[in-house]
Amino acid sequence: MRKSKLHLLPLSSKRVLVSTSLIMLLSGSAWAVSSQETVENGDAITAVPQQHRTIKGIVKDANGEPIIGANVIVKGNKTIGVITNLNGEFSLEVPSNATLQISYIGYLNKEVKVSGNQVSFNIQLEEDSKTLDEVVVVGYGTQKKANLTGAVSSVDFEEQTKSRPITTVSSALAGLSPGLQASSGSAMPGEDNTTLRVRGNGTMNNASPLIIIDGMEGSLNAINPQDIENISILKDAASCAIYGARAANGVILVTTKSGDRDKIQVNYSGRVSFNSPTRMIETMSNYADYMELMNESCENVGSGTLFDQKYIDLWREKSKDPNGVNENGVPNYIAYPNTNWLKELYSGGMIHEHNLSVSGGSNKIRFLLSARYQDNEGIVDNTANKTYSVRANIEANPTQWLTLGTRTYASQMDREVGDFSNANTFLRQSTAGTYPEWNGSFGYPECPDERATANNPLYKLARNDGFKRYNRFNTTLFSKVKFFKDLSWDFNFNYNRYIYETRQWGVPAYQTRFSDGVIVDGITPPSQLSTSFGYESNYSYTLENLLNYHHTFAQKHDVSALLGYQEFYKNYYTVDAAKKGLIDESLNQFDEATEMTSTKGATQDYATRSVFGRVNYAYNSRYLFEANFRYDGSSRFHKDHRWGFFPSLSGAWRISEESFMENTRAWLDNLKIRASWGKLGNSEIGNYEYMSVYSTTNAVFGNALNSALYMGAIANSLLQWESTTSVNFGVDVNLLKDRLSISADLYQKKTDGILYRPTIPYVFGTMTAPRQNLAKVSNKGVELSLGWRDNIGGVSYSINGNFSYNKSNIDAYNGSYERTWVEDPSNKLTGGKWEDNIGKVSSGGTTPIVEGRMMNEYYLRNVYHGNGSYYNADGSVNPQGGPKTGMIRTEKDMTWVKDMIAAGYEFQPGKTVAKNKIWYGDYIYADSNNNGVYGDDNDYTFQKTSNKPKYNFGFQASAAWKGFDLGVLLQGVGKRNFYLSSEVMNPYYATWNNFSYKMHNDYWTPENPNAAFPRYYAGANHNYQISDHWLQNAAYVRLKNLQLGYTISPKLTKSWGIQRLRVYFSGDNLCEYSKLNDNFDPELSDINGYVYPIMRNFSFGINVTL
DSSP states (O other), rough: OOOOOOOOOOOOHHHHHHHHHHHHHHOOOOOSSSSSESSOOOOOOOOOOSSEEEEEEEEETSSOBBOTTTTTEEEEEEEEEEEEEEESEEEEEETTTTTEEEEEETTTTTEEEEOOTTOOEEEEOOOOOGGOOOOOEETTTEGGGGOOOSOOEEEEEEHHHSSSSOOHHHHHTTSSSSEEEEESOOOOOOOOEEEESSSOOOOOOOOOOEETTTEEEGGGGGSSSGGGGEEEEEOSSSHHHHHHGGGGTOOEEEEOOOOTTTOOOOEEEEEEEEEEEEOOOOOOOOOHHHHHHHHHHHHTTTTSOOOOOHHHHHHHHHHHHOOOOTTTSOHHHHHHHOOOHHHHHHOOEEEEEEEEEEEEEOEEEEEEEEEEEEEEESSSSSOOEEEEEEEEEEEEEEETTEEEEEEEEEEEEEEEEOOOOHHHHHHHTOOOOOOEETTTTEEOOTTTTTOOTOOOHHHTTEEEEEEEEEEEEEEEEEEEEEEEEEEEEEEEEEEEEEEEEEEEOOOOOOOOTTTTTTTEEEOGGGEEEEEEEEEEEEEEEEEEEEEEEEETTTEEEEEEEEEEEEEEEEEEEEEEEEEEESSSTTOOSSGEEEEEEEEEEEEEEEEEEEEEEEEEEETTTTTTEEEEEEEEEEEEEEEGGOOOOEEEEEEEEEEEGGGGGGGGGTEEEEEEEEHHHHHHHEOOSSSTTOOOOEEEEEEEEEEEEEEEEEEEEOOOOOOOOOOEEEEEOOOOOOETTTTTTEEEEEEEEEEEEEOOOOOOOOGGTTTBOOEEEEEEEEEEEEEEEEEEEEETEOOOOOOEEEEEEEEEEESSSSSSSOOEEEOOOOOOTTEEEEEEEEHHHHHOOSOOOBBBBTTTTTEEEEEEOOOOBOOOSSOOBBTTOHHHHHHSSSHHHHHHHHHHHHHHOTTTOOBBSTTTTHHHHBOOBOOOTSEEEOOTOOEEEEEEEEEEEEEEEEEEEEEEETTEEEEEEEEEEEEEEOOOOOOHHHTTTTOOOOOOOOOGGBBBBBTTTTTTBOOOOOOSSSSOOGGGEEEEEEEEEEEEEEEEEOOHHHHHGGGGTTTTTEEEEEEEEEEEEEESSSSSSSTTOOSSOOOOOEEEEEEEEEEEOO
């Protein structure tokens, strides 16, 4: 075993130590660590003989850098002591012939005798490798990182929470770990819409990783981020198999904070954040321009104009004098509005957050009590959210052989009931010609020619009032009994309760045409107002028994074993009802409505039982071996197929510990290679899919509509577990006294028997197809992480980067995709065509499931791209010689199209040349199946790209100097594309869709032939066909977080009774680089503009320790 290694603390750990030291400095207390080194004296500098003396000195590390917060005490009298200042200096009055004890976490203790006349000391501490072995949380325990045989990443989340304005834990994990992808679906206050994926999508069902909080399954949205100490990501079968059937998609282990046995601390953190949307689609706010463009669009279809020219002229005239008034005394900016609806709908919002915790303990007990309050105003009216949470982590040791404790937390979240999704949908049907709100009324379209479908989104948001309330309670009671030194028994019992309740009722509101004061959409009478309630409750319990054994034989053979049993049960219950016809608008209780309009309710449950175990063996910390198994049974399967067995094996070789590596020890601290194999399961399907269940419907019997039952889905009693087999190879390297760390993994995982519903013939009616074990998916990838940390000239800094590559492929589904050439003598143009079986073997859509293709691969038409030659040498039209960009921009382009049609080719959907058919500014599509028809339904092809990124990466840098600290986090993805829907890219997708964006102004005209957008054309069946033209590169890199903090000198704060006081500024999502259209946020999983936008956040905060 190597004994000469020295290790440097990670910067994050050093920050924690500096913070702890400053606390200790102010409190005047001191503690020692275990390792010890004794010397006769330090460097003597001067001498003054005296009985009691004041001594001075400086404490440094091996590099000569001062150690801040080192404990200096008199041996045998802990009341005489001090802590070194920011320069590593100390001054202390001591008796003659005293012995000083100097200690600092991560360094060997040192004793210095004060003898003779010595009063000044220069003391150097050596780093202690024993206390620097990083411990990583794994399933049902912890392991030294050096002894890990599986693929596990660890995130110091406590460090993240010091400055970052974290509202959801899931989104904060983006860029922090290789192999973990976090995609935001929406930033709606109170919701966690972040999708987490560990090493890709391993199934077509729920592919989210298992979340374990302090040993029990939980929700990341239920936990206070400030309570989290560490997060571990288990990625391969070796580390996940102990969780068996629930771990096929990876495991995220959350460990919360606990108290320190040696002291009591009070911590407060508070922040105020200012939020605004990141990227937003700029809307057209000039109503006169909108009317003109709408007319042009309709003329191109041949349907005539919508708006009379007199209204266009009137709006332009009144816009010159917005503060003037009309004949009714209404200001022109209200009577003739030019509303920017995005600015009206979205505004800046604030977040106030306060966290308070008390922690401490003694040799018999330790505890942490915390409370949190957060008020998130949101950036859209009526979408605010308030959260209250408390936690108690208590652990007692009444005897040396017994440990008892609890980890309990609860939260309440109150949300406003604004229906943002509904308002955002109606935003597409809004125009600049409606003023938002004035004098207590909502605006109505002012132009008489405007269609009635032009909405006021604020009116939609204000139609309901009420509340949504989410209550959670989670408690774990645990005990540990040590039978003797090497054997212990753990008993854990967890109870979790979740209650959601909502009450909503209609609010009388009305719309007014402000220009003449006419109430167009009057106040809803009480007889038409509704009231409703919803209630959802679920509870679960988990019972665990664990036996742990650990012993080291002959000082070289380290053996440990775990055997466990777990039982889990969960029950769901929901009920909803609605009534219409309030007696009075101010009376909104359920009993005060007259007509029942809907009632529904349901209850479900499921249970699992498991036996699991693990064996670890290490020889001389050099050869490492681990074996895991789990035997799971689930109520979601028939009794004949209920149980699954999931084993794993892994091993590692620490090459650096071999004698033949002796010559490398000056620069190589650790070299370890790892390998693992294992099998995992998945049962994330419905609770009763193996049996036939009934659904309710309405059916006609006896000339009357009656409630009826029918079999809603075809059952399959042969359902079995999904099975994922994983192989992983890894290498870990530490160099240059641990300043440089490198870790790399190569993996492959294959999921077999994926539970999926195939398409079935329409003859089965409304019944849902039975789920079957029919698909296979594989993921292959590489992960790399690099880290460097050092201290130069008093500046401690660290740089860390991680990179992941993953490719998901569908190995089996419904038969192989085949494309064959079929001869067709009747086709004089091409002599045949390409035919395929896509309709038989795929799930359909633009990202179909097809055997042999990548997961979520796009299947689209291709825009035509010619070489611009137009004609062959013999003068005949050249099918490959058309416009290079696929758009008919010039007279030459149009002539080529006409000659192609004359030669017998066809262009869909227009087919013929005319202003309302094929015209200048139109796209043409490729003839991918080579049948002579360009752009028909058989011209779809696979695009070799998907909406799932192949590359994920993150970069972190931090530095600290004389109380200042700086942190930077960059995050991004690569090789990902998004398809922009026609609704967004087409300004007039349908006759009901009135919305248009500023980006649409760059459209084709004779004066603007090189425009980005084709000509305006009302309707979706022309230039906005599903094609690769709207496939956008969605790769990006984003400055995810920037933080700057300052810790005020303890010399100042000590007189205030404060151990540590830090103030900071933090910015989230400050900027990004992406080739995606500037109107869309590339981080969102839905970029078509209909989700709550990601926030750009500026925060100011304070951290106080008493």
